[in-house]
Amino acid sequence: MAVMSVPQTINAAPSSAKLSGIKEIVATSGFWGGSSFAVGTDGTVWSWGSNIYGQFANGIAGPEGWTITPHSITALDHTKQLEIGGAYFVALKEDGTVKAWGDYRDKNAAEAGNGASSKQHKVLLPQLISGMTDVVSITSGLHNTLALKKDGSVLQWSSPEASDTGYTALPAATKVQGLSEVKWIGSSAYQAAIRTNGTLWTWSANPQIENTNAVKKPTPVKDLYHVKSVSMSDRSILALTESGSVWGTIDSNNYNKITMKKMTGLSDIVSVQTKNGFNLVKNKKGEYWGWKAGTLLKGLQKITVVKPISKLTLDLDGFVAVKQDGTVWTWNTQSSTDSKWVFTQPKQIKGLSSPSSFATGENSKYAVLKDGTAVAWGTNMFGQLGISTLDSRPFTVSPILKPVSVIVDGKKIDSAQSAIFLDGSVRVPIREVAESLGYTLSWDGDMTLSKEGKKIIFKESAIKVSYTSLVPAAALAKALGDAAEWNSKLYQLTLQTKR
Incomplete structure (x- = not known):
């Protein structure tokens, strides 16, 4: 630790510190920069970038107040899992309770005109969802949130209808009838559950759907048994059995009907993925095979765009391969016929090696590294990269940075934008620091700090x-x-004030 007396500078401080202990990045695209969170292994939650939807859970929502550096959300300490739903952010706490928060305008009401755009779902501080206790996992889709309890039962919670004033109390969760002994739940355009007996149950995720042909209550998939794992995205469901066979949804253009068939010809499969309109499986030989989601193996082909592949995932809006040397390569589909897909030229994500997971936000991308740090790249208009600068890094991987804590006369200051380490020096929020020292800050060309008749003109650039x-x-x-x-x-x- 170094003590610096004025007029010494603080430029001797070390280089910027990386945010560490990250278990997962949770991000979503959306206007005003989307939403980005880092969930820590110790249960802390960090957020940065835009706060247009109230994602900071601090009582404020709007285009102002965005940040360029992660800050911890104290109200979400001890979080086990965080999900972004269609109308709310939802966090599963380590004690088995679930909190929800967010500020979402009613799109349909806004388009109707006549002042209806004031309708909103407003919960700016995290609220406990009544009835959600002893929860072990959650999953959120477009319409609602599912929660799996310790006893194998499943709860469902739907966000309330929009109102003119928002909400001081959220509706309670309700039990999903007809389900018991459940070990896994999933949600997208549909909802699904695997029971301990290995059967897969599916139903519509939209509680308001009026179509009489829709599967409104949990129904077992006919002739499908011994299900080991399931992947879900949009209207696609892909299931893997203990024997290595694969079942998938077909006719996925039909929102009301859930039809799953065995993918005849696939065997010895060890993992399945579905995302972005594509199905991807890996077999015991380590080979990856892909085909169009919602079809009976249309365009099935072995993925050999790069090799040798250590791990291949459907991430970053396309395909992401980690080669055996740790380098990371990404590509997408260019066109397809009934029998073959044509891929774009793979590109290496330079500066990235052996990541453990990925996330995609609003024109921004993230990767969590094995050491518990994370990196980001992409556009950065609202600080969504979390790198303590507004510079966009479309092709440059940069570490997500830790904020600087500032203690003034023994008390930690609180500011929407934390102090940062930038270009060799620490920069602090002047208003918060000045006010904590008893000064009044005013602007008249220069910054003026006033206290008990004393005025200090501060001419440094901000x-x-x-x-x-x-x-x-x-x-x-x-x-x-x-x-x-x-x-x-x-x-x-x-x-520290000199006395």
Whole structure:
């Protein structure tokens, strides 16, 4: 730990620290930068980028208040699993309870005009969902959230209808009738559950559907037994049995009917994936085979775009392969016939090696590394990359960074945009620091700090993130005559008033 007395600078601080202990990145695309979260192995939840949908769970939602550095959401500490649904963010806590929050406008009401656009689903602070206790896993789709309980029963929770004022109390979860002894649940355009006896049960995910042909209650898939695992995406369901056979949905253009058939000709399969209109399986030989989702093996072919492949997944809006040397390659489909797919030229994601998982946001992409850190690349208009800068990095992998904690006279300051380490120096939110020291901040060409008749003109340049102005901490400490102390282990800056 280094102690720096004014007028010494804080430029001797170490390079930017990476956010660590990340178990998973959860992201979704959407206007104003989408939503990005990092779930930690210790149950902490970090968020960054846009807050248009209230994803920061801090009582505020809107285009202002976005951040360029991850900040922890204290209200979501001890989170086991986080899901992004069609109308809410949902978190499973380590104690088996479930919280929901978010601010979503009613699209249909907005399009209707006549002031109806004011209708909203508004829960800006996380609320417990009544009835959800002893939950071991959750899954969220477009219409609702499913929760699996310790006793093998399944609960369903649907977001409330939009109102003019939002909600102070959410509706309670209800039990899904006709299901027991369940060990896995899934949700997309449909919902599914695997029972402990190996049968797969499916039903419509839309509780409001009026079509009489829709499967409205859990129904077992005929002749399908000993199900080992299931992958779901949009209207596609792919099931793997203990014997290595594969079943998949066909006629996936029909929202109301769920028809699954055995994919005759596939055997010794060890894993299945479905995403982005494509099915992908791996067999015991380590070969990957793919075909068009919702069909009986239409376009089936062995995937040999790059080799040798260690791991192949349907991620980053296409195919992602990790070769045996750890390099990462991605490509997409260019065109197809009834018998063959044509792929684009594979491109290496330079600077990325042996990632453990991926996530895709709004024109932004993420990868979690084996050491518990994560990287991001893509556009960065609202700080959605979490790299302490607004520079876009469409082809450059950059680490997601840890924020700097600032302690002023023994008290940690709280700001929408955390202090950051940038270009060799710590930059702090000047208004929050000034006010914590008893100063009033005003702008008249220059920044003026006033306290008990004393005025300090601060002329250092500031960078602005949303509505937060960040200034060099060393220069601010010097102007105020305060002592500055940098703790490299805690990644913490302490400012102390000289008395």
